[in-house]
Amino acid sequence: MAGAAPFAKMNGIGNEIIVADMRGRADRVSAAAAVALNADAATRFDQIMAIHDARTPGTNYFIDILNSDGSGAQACGNGTRCVVQALAAETGQKVFTFETVAGILNAQEHEGGLISVDMGRPRFGWQDIPLAEEFRDTRMIELQIGPIDAPVLHSPSVVSMGNPHAIFWVDRDVWSYELDRFGPLLENHPIFPERANITIAQVTSPETMTIRTWERGAGLTRACGSAACASVVAAARTKRTGRNVTLRAPGGELRVEWRGDDHVVLTGAAEWEFSGTFDPATGAWTRDAESAA
Numbered sequence: 001m002a003g004a005a006p007f008a009k010m011n012g013i014g015n016e017i018i019v020a021d022m023r024g025r026a027d028r029v030s031a032a033a034a035v036a037l038n039a040d041a042a043t044r045f046d047q048i049m050a051i052h053d054a055r056t057p058g059t060n061y062f063i064d065i066l067n068s069d070g071s072g073a074q075a076c077g078n079g080t081r082c083v084v085q086a087l088a089a090e091t092g093q094k095v096f097t098f099e100t101v102a103g104i105l106n107a108q109e110h111e112g113g114l115i116s117v118d119m120g121r122p123r124f125g126w127q128d129i130p131l132a133e134e135f136r137d138t139r140m141i142e143l144q145i146g147p148i149d150a151p152v153l154h155s156p157s158v159v160s161m162g163n164p165h166a167i168f169w170v171d172r173d174v175w176s177y178e179l180d181r182f183g184p185l186l187e188n189h190p191i192f193p194e195r196a197n198i199t200i201a202q203v204t205s206p207e208t209m210t211i212r213t214w215e216r217g218a219g220l221t222r223a224c225g226s227a228a229c230a231s232v233v234a235a236a237r238t239k240r241t242g243r244n245v246t247l248r249a250p251g252g253e254l255r256v257e258w259r260g261d262d263h264v265v266l267t268g269a270a271e272w273e274f275s276g277t278f279d280p281a282t283g284a285w286t287r288d289a290e291s292a293a
């Protein structure tokens, strides 16, 4: 065993994140450690962002992303902001280039503390998302849930932001839908061979929308950055909004810009809660003595 590693419990507008410092070592945070940390109320999380030494010249670090069920994720916008805040606090550096299994991404901390992450280009091909069968037009696919003649949620837009997203457009308040009941069914629907993150979105103006997300591998979360990006891209594609949108999620506000060069930039806050050390093999952990409650 390689010994204990430092971690910080943080959140990105309520998206519960553990930033694990795995620099200078060859082991990974295990799925068993993720499940154990998530089972403890004090360290319950949506994603672990494990910072590893860079693998590719021109990048600062490699980031390994785990969901709370121990599965891997290709992208996590809110978690990336937490990584930036932790590293900026440590080093004073403000601009970072990270590598994840989904590719290279740039991020920066602004004056005043907000952090932007360039989440790259969205992909729309049915094989990119992926879907189990061909859909030529992914702005709206045939998928519904609820009574057959009066579906509660139907006809989502689907997008890959490195990870799979389905966005269901709703007219009523997003809280009036039982996302805890429908989320798991949709996440695991056979149309999504790699499962999917499920978002319900209410567009409130060409520049604003409200979203709630059921995350693949993590369940209901108070915010999901890649879902915010997917929602804006899908809304702009279907002419529901422009390309610059402020989103309200249960945990707070995010800004998304789908730039002219096709990159999607996510901006929002990140917050440190406490620090500790943990065993990346088992998830056993202790809180640092000087750390906040």
Ligand SMILES: N[C@H](CCC[C@H](N)C(=O)O)C(=O)O
Residues within 6 Å of the ligand: 015, 046, 047, 067, 072, 073, 074, 075, 076, 077, 078, 079, 163, 164, 197, 215, 216, 217, 218, 223, 224, 225, 226, 227
């Ligand atoms: N919370 C993350 C997304 C996690 C995605 C993950 N649930 C998956 O794709 O499996 C975010 O802020 O982008």
